[in-house]
Amino acid sequence: MSFLDRERTVARPGFSRWLVPPAALCIHLCIGQAYAFSVFNLPMTKLIGISKSAPDDWKLTELGWIFSIAIVFLGLSAAVFGRWVEDGGPRRAMFTAGLCWSVGFLLSAVGVYAHQLWLIYLGYGVLGGIGLGIGYISPVSTLIKWFPDRPGMATGMAIMGFGGGAFIASPLSVWLMQKFSTPTHVGVAETFIALGCIYFVFTMVGAAIVRVPAPGWLPAGYTPPAVAQKLITKNDVYVYDALKTPQFWLIWWVLCLNVTAGIGVLGQASAMSQEMFPGRVTPVAAAGFVGLISLFNMLGRFFWASTSDLIGRKNTYYCFFVIGTVLYILVPHTGAIGSVTLFVLCFVVIISMYGGGFSTVPAYLKDMFGTRYVGAIHGMLLTAWSAAGIFGPVLVNYIRQYQIDSGVPKAQAYNTTMYIMAGLLVIGFICNALVRAVHDRYHMKSEQESAQASVAGARA
Amino acid sequence: MSNANENGATTLYLVLAWGFVGIPLVWGVLKTLENAMKLFQ
Secondary structure, eight states, X not given: OGGGSGGGGXXXXXXXXXXXXXXXXXXXXXXXXXXXXXGGHHHHTOTTTTTSOOTTSOOHHHHHHHHHHHHHHHHHHHHHHHHHHHHHOHHHHXXXXXXXXXXXXXXXXXXXXXXXXXXXXXXXXXXXXXXXXXXXXXXXXXXXXXXTTOXXXXXXXXXXXXXXXXXXXXXXXXXXXXXXXXXXXXXXXXHHHHHHHHHHHHHHHHHHHOOBOOTTOOOTTOOOOSSOBTTBOSSOBOHHHHTTSHHHHHHHHHHHHHHHHHHHHHHHHHHHHHHHSTTTSOHHHHHHHHHHXXXXXXXXXXXXXXXXXXXXXXXXXXXXXXXXXXXXXXXXXXXXXXOHHHHHXXXXXXXXXXXXXXXXXXHHHHHHHOSTTHHHHHHHHTHHHHHHHHHHHHHXXXXXXXXXXXXXXXXXXXXXXXXXXXXXXXXXXXXXXXXXXXXXXXXXXXXXXXXXXXXXXXXX | OHHHHHHHHHHHHHHHHHHHHXXXXXXXXXXXXXXXXGGGO
């Protein structure tokens, strides 16, 4: 399998760096399907009963665990395999991620066919989750190395694909289920097989295209700054030393708080819009609202990460926290004055910044810790996403329920949550303000030290 | 001549690679926009 080796992926002279973003998109558009997994939930509750759930059919609560397991394994595998991804190169990582992701679908198809839920937990949840984690971080450091002049834009393009994957997966899955369904069969297993095959082809194309730049390569006309800027280091920090720095944990909280504020709302957007504007936002319109904020989630990933190349990462996060706080405080007022347009406007901006938080963070890490281990450090930072995946929905759902139980009308049940989200963003602002340049003692001093780190990593 | 051929091949690769990911993405975005319009009807 030497085809997968990092040495075999070094670009020849004349290779266009603009071929690397589509390679990254090949993997991110596939794994972005995770955001659309909910389209299978309802059909999977009718695998036996077909037209309605039978007593032996799976419950929605049982099916909800599939996505949760996948997200937990995303965070774990990104943290555990980050160093391996960095050393093995992008092609090996993309190949492995594609294989895990596709086989996860095929195993899930067997689970649906045999009506064994544990096989789906294992297939989509564990194996697919590992594919998600490795796939998510696999092109990040490669893109940063190809685009030293615009690292934010480059990683923004790839991570935009993760947001966009659901746009393809959702209508495609519905269409495939329609094609494969019969009066006695809902067609989920066949759809899983078809998706597994499609995603395998896509990820393998990405793995074939991807290249790493030759050592010392720089884009034509680009001269790296002679002296390090205040918050952009010219040194590298060893992956496990990064964990010892306050900067890593401050950025961990910056990401966690930004994601917590967005993720809870993203999951409850449909119900929230209908409950805040009863009779005015129908279920169909609410579905449109969910689509619209997903679109801004994707566009925000590219827009904000590209903007960060111009105004700096720290300032970009300041924008998220200041604008986000103001908008969260405004949301209850949009309900009070009955303005659906203002409500939609607030949330599309909020969600664009939620997406922007994900896509700007790799470049923020590169500025702080250098390019050498940025992929592995990014992998460990993604545990913040897993944590936010628990905090966000719990905050929104439980506070809403508490408000309703206390007699607050449904239309106003989200007000307290919005103010709490604004409070979280204020804490995020403070964490961001505390980020300073990494102390010299954490910098890798020489090539010899880098080599020792590599040996230590290989033994670990 | 060889340089011109190389440039042509690179352009072709770029079109193919971006088309491979761009076409499905644009299709998905259009489908989403189609649904999102229902919010304003």
